[in-house]
Amino acid sequence: MTGGAGFIGSFLVDELVKKGKRVRVLDNFEAQVHQGRIPSYLNPHAELVRADVRDRGAVKKALTGVTHVVHLAARVGVGQANYQIRDYMDVNVGGMATLLDIIVNEKTDIEKIVMTASMTSYGEGMYSCRSHGKYKMHIRPEEQLKKRQWNFFCPKCRKKLDPVPTDEDTIFENKGIYALSKQTQEEMLFSIGSLYNIPAVSLRLFNVYGPRQSLSNPYTGVSAIFISRLRNNVSPVVFEDGLQSRDFVSVHDVIGAILLSMKKTSANFIPINIGSGIPTGIADLAKTLSRLLGMKIPPMVINEGRKGDIRHCFADISRAKKLLGWEPKISFHDGLKELVEWSLYQKPTDLFEKAVSELSSKKLLIKHDH
Numbered sequence: 089m090t091g092g093a094g095f096i097g098s099f100l101v102d103e104l105v106k107k108g109k110r111v112r113v114l115d116n117f118e119a120q121v122h123q124g125r126i127p128s129y130l131n132p133h134a135e136l137v138r139a140d141v142r143d144r145g146a147v148k149k150a151l152t153g154v155t156h157v158v159h160l161a162a163r164v165g166v167g168q169a170n171y172q173i174r175d176y177m178d179v180n181v182g183g184m185a186t187l188l189d190i191i192v193n194e195k196t197d198i199e200k201i202v203m204t205a206s207m208t209s210y211g212e213g214m215y216s217c218r219s220h221g222k223y224k225m226h227i228r229p230e231e232q233l234k235k236r237q238w239n240f241f242c243p244k245c246r247k248k249l250d251p252v253p254t255d256e257d258t259i260f261e262n263k264g265i266y267a268l269s270k271q272t273q274e275e276m277l278f279s280i281g282s283l284y285n286i287p288a289v290s291l292r293l294f295n296v297y298g299p300r301q302s303l304s305n306p307y308t309g310v311s312a313i314f315i316s317r318l319r320n321n322v323s324p325v326v327f328e329d330g331l332q333s334r335d336f337v338s339v340h341d342v343i344g345a346i347l348l349s350m351k352k353t354s355a356n357f358i359p360i361n362i363g364s365g366i367p368t369g370i371a372d373l374a375k376t377l378s379r380l381l382g383m384k385i386p387p388m389v390i391n392e393g394r395k396g397d398i399r400h401c402f403a404d405i406s407r408a409k410k411l412l413g414w415e416p417k418i419s420f421h422d423g424l425k426e427l428v429e430w431s432l433y434q435k436p437t438d439l440f441e442k443a444v445s446e447l448s449s450k451k452l453l454i455k456h457d458h
Contacts, residue, residue, distance in 0.1 A: 090114045090141050090187070091160030093130050094121065095301045096204065099343050100158060105133045114150045115161070116140040121302050129300060141183035148190050151198070156350055159187060159203040159277075162270070165307030166208055167394065167443070169266035171450040180269035181276075188280045198286060202349050203277055204342075205292045205359065206270040207254075207335070211261030213401030215249035217242035223249060227263045233393040233454045238328045240399065251333065251367060251400035256292065256359045256407055263396045278357055287356040289349040291342075294363030294403050298339030298423060299430035306443035310370065311336070311427060314377050314387075316436035323388040324378075325440065327397065330371025330389040335363040335402035338418035338426075348412040355411045363403030364416050376421075380428040393454040394447065 091097045092113030104111045111134040117126060130136070139146030141161040151157070162180045163169065169176040184203075191198050212225045225240050240249040262268040274290045281288030297311040306313060314324035345362045349355050374387035408414045418426075447453050 089158045089160065090183070091162065092134065092158075093117060093127060093136075094160060095298070096296060096339055096342055097158075097160045098127065098129055098131070098300055099298075099339055100160075100346055101131045101134045103343055103347060105131050111135065112137060112150055112154060114139055114141065114147065118163070120305055120307070123304065127300070142179065142186050144186055144190065147186055148194055151190060151194075151196050153197065155197050155199045157187070157198055157201045158346060158350070159184065159201060164266070166264055166266045167447050167452060168307045169269070170264055170396070170452060171446070173265050176265050177269055180266075181272050184273045184276050188276060191286065192280060192284060200287045200289070200350060201277060201281060202289045202291070202346060203273060204346075205274045205290045206267060207292055207294045207361070207363070207401055207403065208264065208267035209260045209262055209271040209292070210254055210258050210401055211263055211267070212398045213254040214252050214258060215240055215400075216252045217245065217247060217249055219247070220244045222252065224259055224261075225249070227261060227396060227398065230395060230454060233395075234456050236391060236393070236456060238332070238393070238399060251402065253365060253404035254361070254401055255404035256361055274359060282357060287353065289355045290359045291345055291349060291362045292359055293342060294335040294337050294361070294401075296339055296342050297336050298427055300339070301427075303431060303434050303436035304439065306439040310334070311373060311377065311424070313440060314374050315381070315428065315431045316438050317440060318378055318381050318383055318385055319431065319436040320438040321385065322438065323385055324374040325444075326371050326374055326387045326389045328393055329391055330387065331369055332397075333367035333369050333400050333402065335366065336368055336373075336420060336423070337363045337416055338423040340423075341416040341418050344417070345408065345412060345414045348414050352412060358407070358411065360408050360411065361403040361405055362408060362414075363405055364420065365403050365405045366420070367400060367402040368420060376424060377428065380425055392456060395452045395454060
């Protein structure tokens, strides 16, 4: 398993070890995520290879005797990727290229490869007009965001469009390096898997949250960023008007999907959405986290935008139900409660302002018309 010491990977390791499986983890303990330390939660019963996924010799050695690969190693940071371009593409695309090159050209026993793709590759989700049907909208142009016009309107009747579930046949619209790198990973996997008859599965994850998500990484999931702010007694900053929504899915449900995809053949060479299927407003998320922490710190809704941000995207999970027999079991309230309780025993370093300063210096924040 690549990236097996990370947020999702470590939980998957625990479950596989619990099932009596032999597990080998390859991880480089990325400083931005792990601060250079091996996490205390890493399961001692898994074999650890400390190396970079681009290190051909280390990856080749790690694959010895392995039958199933779960590829999780990746740089994760939607905004940051747009100015650390070479690093993100090198790790995400180069890492996948290294893995596949070894599997194709060296003697291995690989029977299946599972990877995690990303909902960011869709860009905007699907929308609907009650009178004129469904639309796939483009990323909002900068000129629209400068005017603080956050919503989409029907091209025919100009009524406000409603977000609807986004399925796997939705056309990708990549407006960012991270999204492009994940799409490229998926295409590489399916291409090589098909050519060499190696079963492959790509799970398109929506917004995963849960314990072990770094509270000191300002480029990670929004729930962890908000908790870090609240634990430091400052308001979570919410861009736009706070009514934009995302689809939050518990890490435990994601692990269930990965385990099913490892053993079932019905999802081979088919991309599958893994989300809750329920949209949650970002300002509402901040308020809920504050309440669960026993605080009365409201979010700071700043009515300002960021280039490339989407308004709404939530998953159509009917394919996951049909092909994997999977559906989420953890309610949003219970999942957030677990995350909050775990966070109380962590030291959160709030680096949000530093991250925003970087985005500003790279001209990725919108300068609004007044």
